[in-house]
Every structure is written in structure tokens, then in C-alpha cells.
Amino acid sequence: MTLPSASRRLALQWLALLATTHGPRALASGVDLPAEVTAAIGADTLLVESGTLPLLLCVPHDGDRELPGIPARVNGTRVRDQHTLALSERTARRLEQLTGARPWRIACRVSRRQVDVNRPEAEAFEHPALRPVWLAYHQAVVHAVDALRTAHPGGALLLDIHGQGYSSNTMFRGTRNGRTVTSLVARHGRSALDGPDSLGGQLASRGVGVAPAPGSDAREEQRYVGGYTVATYGSHRPGGIDAIQLEFGTQQRANPELGDVLAAATLAFLRAMPGLASGLPGEMRGVQRAAGADASDSKASNARLRSIPPA
Numbered sequence: 270m271t272l273p274s275a276s277r278r279l280a281l282q283w284l285a286l287l288a289t290t291h292g293p294r295a296l297a298s299g300v301d302l303p304a305e306v307t308a309a310i311g312a313d314t315l316l317v318e319s320g321t322l323p324l325l326l327c328v329p330h331d332g333d334r335e336l337p338g339i340p341a342r343v344n345g346t347r348v349r350d351q352h353t354l355a356l357s358e359r360t361a362r363r364l365e366q367l368t369g370a371r372p373w374r375i376a377c378r379v380s381r382r383q384v385d386v387n388r389p390e391a392e393a394f395e396h397p398a399l400r401p402v403w404l405a406y407h408q409a410v411v412h413a414v415d416a417l418r419t420a421h422p423g424g425a426l427l428l429d430i431h432g433q434g435y436s437s438n439t440m441f442r443g444t445r446n447g448r449t450v451t452s453l454v455a456r457h458g459r460s461a462l463d464g465p466d467s468l469g470g471q472l473a474s475r476g477v478g479v480a481p482a483p484g485s486d487a488r489e490e491q492r493y494v495g496g497y498t499v500a501t502y503g504s505h506r507p508g509g510i511d512a513i514q515l516e517f518g519t520q521q522r523a524n525p526e527l528g529d530v531l532a533a534a535t536l537a538f539l540r541a542m543p544g545l546a547s548g549l550p551g552e553m554r555g556v557q558r559a560a561g562a563d564a565s566d567s568k569a570s571n572a573r574l575r576s577i578p579p580a
């Protein structure tokens with residue numbers, strides 16, 4: 270999978286400048302990242318962690334940095350998806366506790382006021398200085414998706430993590446009504462999208478409100494049907510992987526335990542899908558079923574949100 274390669278030199282020059290003004294951050298170790306990505310990590314405009322699980326967590330809208338001297342965008346949504354970066358970190362940490370392995374994680378550190386990396390390039394930014402940020406984010410996702418496809422021929426999953434303020438205790442699933450998980454549904458049937466073993470089903474069984482409700486074949490809420498990232502990297506596209514957009518409500522995100530629940534639900538989902546499960550560490554590969562049959566679900570992974578008071 271490739272992106273249009275225009276202006277790579279400009280991107281590198283700008284990011285090199287940022288790196289000198291903001292200092293380096295720790296780079297993802299042992300992974301040969303594209304130059305744009307390495308420069309953006311060094312400039313602290315991008316967070317990239319490599320992993321060995323068949324999973325990529327993307328966080329496009331929780332950046333808190335603004336490039337100096339550049340005005341906010343005038344068009345498009347500029348609202349920050351509060352707590353989604355922390356949610357991704359807690360999810361990754363819990364998955365590591367449960368499996369001994371971490372997912373890939375990619376987050377934009379720059380505010381959505383300046384750039385929206387979940388939009389096509391033409392709509393993502395208004396000042397050309399933001400182009401390198403957009404480009405580096407997508408080069409990182411392309412790199413991770415390629416690495417996941419190579420490492421996990423049985424399949425891999427991208428979760429694009431968002432927040433919405435429309436319904437405070439609902440997580441809206443966005444797959445373009447199943448298109449971005451074409452491979453998953455072809456291998457495991459429609460219930461892999463909306464049955465009890467689906468990710469939505471696993472979340473619901475742990476007390477998380479989800480829409481569409483598991484077991485229904487309702488269409489996805491139009492405003493959260495899935496944005497640029499899942500539409501670009503989903504398994505309906507050549508070189509893509511199964512991709513699901515998750516839009517968590519305000520009250521759900523305010524609960525710091527949500528990351529533990531998302532980790533447990535994601536792991537149970539991966540284990541229930543033999544193709545995806547083949548990418549898990551050996552002892553985790555046994556096929557698991559939801560609805561109380563997962564006898565080996567540890568106490569830790571059996572975290573339930575229902576019993577946890579909102580923070």
C-alpha cells in the first residue's frame with residue numbers, strides 16, 4: 270500500500286526543523302520506519318509504537334500540540350476527542366499484561382484545530398505547514414498495515430479510536446456498514462460484525478453501550494459510519510486489513526477503566542476469530558466463545574464496566 274509521494278522533500282525539511290526546535294523523543298525500536306515518520310516522531314508531532322499483536326490502535330483526534338504561528342482551521346470539525354490517547358495507552362498496557370505482547374499504536378500529537386488526519390488530504394488542513402504532519406501520520410499507518418499483513422497472514426485488525434458528544438453512554442461502530450471488514454465477514458460470517466462474538470458483542474457483554482446493538486442487523490449511525498482512515502485501510506481495499514471505527518461517548522471516555530474493558534473485549538474478539546487468533550501468542554490462540562463459555566478468561570481480562578462507577 271502506498272500514498273502519493275509528492276513533496277516528500279518538503280515534508281522532511283519541515284520536520285527536521287521541528288525536530289531541532291522541540292527535541293527528540295524515543296523512537297520505536299527495532300523497526301525500520303519511513304523517514305517522514307521518524308522525523309515526525311522526533312518533532313513530537315506523531316506517536317508511533319510498534320507491536321507484535323495482530324492489532325493497530327489509531328488515535329487521530331486527541332493531539333494537544335499546536336505548531337507555532339499557524340492559525341486554526343476555519344472549516345471542518347475541530348473538537349478534540351478527549352481521553353482517547355489515554356484510552357489507547359491503557360488498552361495497550363492491559364493487552365500487554367494479558368498476552369505479553371503489545372499492539373501497534375499511532376497517534377497524531379498535533380491538535381485537530383490545525384490538522385484532521387482522519388480526512389483526505391484536501392480537507393485535512395488549511396496551512397501547508399501541516400502537510401508533513403498529515404503525510405507522516407498516513408505513512409506510519411501504511412507502514413504498520415504492511416507490517417501487520419506480513420506478520421499475520423491470517424488477518425489483522427485496525428481500531429480507529431474516537432469520541433463523540435452525541436450520546437454519552439454509547440459506542441458507535443463505524444465500518445461503512447460492513448465494507449471495511451470485508452475480509453473478516455468473508456472468513457467468519459456476518460456475525461463477526463454484529464453477533465455476540467463480534468467486538469461490539471464483546472463490549473456489550475462487558476457493560477458498554479454499543480450501537481448498532483449486537484444481534485440486530487441495523488445500519489450504522491450515518492454520522493459515525495466510518496471516516497477516512499477505515500475507508501482507506503479497511504480490508505475492502507487492496508493491501509488493507511479489517512478496520513473498525515469506535516466512537517465512544519463522553520461518559521464512557523471519562524471512565525479510566527474503559528481501556529481495561531476495551532482490551533479484554535478486543536482480546537476475546539481476536540480469540541473468537543480463528544484467522545485473527547492465529548496471530549496471537551501461542552497460549553492465547555484457543556478459540557473462545559462469548560456468552561459465558563470462555564472458561565479460560567482470566568479475572569483480569571473479564572473486566573466489566575457495569576460495576577464501575579463513572580469517574
Ligand SMILES: [Zn+2]
Nearest residue numbers: 330350431432
Ligand atoms: Zn474523532
